[in-house]
Amino acid sequence: MSLQPLEPLDRPVGLAEQVYLNLRAHLRNGAIVPGQALHETPLATRLGVSRTPVREALTRLASEGLLVSGGRSFTVPSLTRADVDDIYEVRFLVEPAAIARVAARAGDPGQRDAIESALAAARAAHESADAQAFTQSNAQFHDAWIKLVSNPHLLRVIERYADHMQQIRALTLGDPAIRRIVLGGLESITSALRDGDREGAAAAMRAHLENAKRAFIAAVGLDPGAAKEPL
Numbered sequence: 001m002s003l004q005p006l007e008p009l010d011r012p013v014g015l016a017e018q019v020y021l022n023l024r025a026h027l028r029n030g031a032i033v034p035g036q037a038l039h040e041t042p043l044a045t046r047l048g049v050s051r052t053p054v055r056e057a058l059t060r061l062a063s064e065g066l067l068v069s070g071g072r073s074f075t076v077p078s079l080t081r082a083d084v085d086d087i088y089e090v091r092f093l094v095e096p097a098a099i100a101r102v103a104a105r106a107g108d109p110g111q112r113d114a115i116e117s118a119l120a121a122a123r124a125a126h127e128s129a130d131a132q133a134f135t136q137s138n139a140q141f142h143d144a145w146i147k148l149v150s151n152p153h154l155l156r157v158i159e160r161y162a163d164h165m166q167q168i169r170a171l172t173l174g175d176p177a178i179r180r181i182v183l184g185g186l187e188s189i190t191s192a193l194r195d196g197d198r199e200g201a202a203a204a205m206r207a208h209l210e211n212a213k214r215a216f217i218a219a220v221g222l223d224p225g226a227a228k229e230p231l
Helices: 015-028 038-046 051-063 081-105 107-127 132-145 152-164 165-170 176-194 198-220
Strands: 037-039 068-069 073-075
Touching: 015 037, 015 038, 037 038, 037 165, 038 051, 051 068, 051 073, 051 165, 081 107, 081 132, 081 152, 081 198, 107 132, 107 176, 132 152, 132 176, 176 198
Parallel strands: none
Antiparallel strands: 037 073, 068 073
């Protein structure tokens, strides 16, 4: 006798998952900064939950390298130059390859709607000198193209290492010159996607990452000489 197909269960997102997503969002937008201590009890009080889901969320973020444990608290690690080099080594290997795969699908305008919308928002924000709106549209552009990555394992790697570098947005996009360079990168990537140009998309993504890395290193003073060099 064969088993009847089972319908998936609808269940609300658990508290630990909700806390995890909340804290991760704050890490991504720079609201939680490197060196800031996170304690279970105050966080639980602010979020209106018990300490257990907070502890589970903090432990999960630590396992992903987004926090480090120090006794009874967790902190956002301050990245060293070696950390930045290592993270970008992974991103240089993964993201150009991923965007090349996306280019095969993004030639279809319907597949590209969210990307085009984010690019238009970035242009408008740059023209109006709105750093906050530009930061948001830059994040939306990233989210839009990675949603077209069909390989779930590749997607998880991209999301994990991109999260490590969200500080870039908070520390660099207040500078109009850097916003102009970032916008140029988004334009180049989108142009290649419109043409379905796999090699062009990969090259544009690599150039975009190189500029992001240099801007971050200069902004946090990891390389004193880089702070004086134009991007």
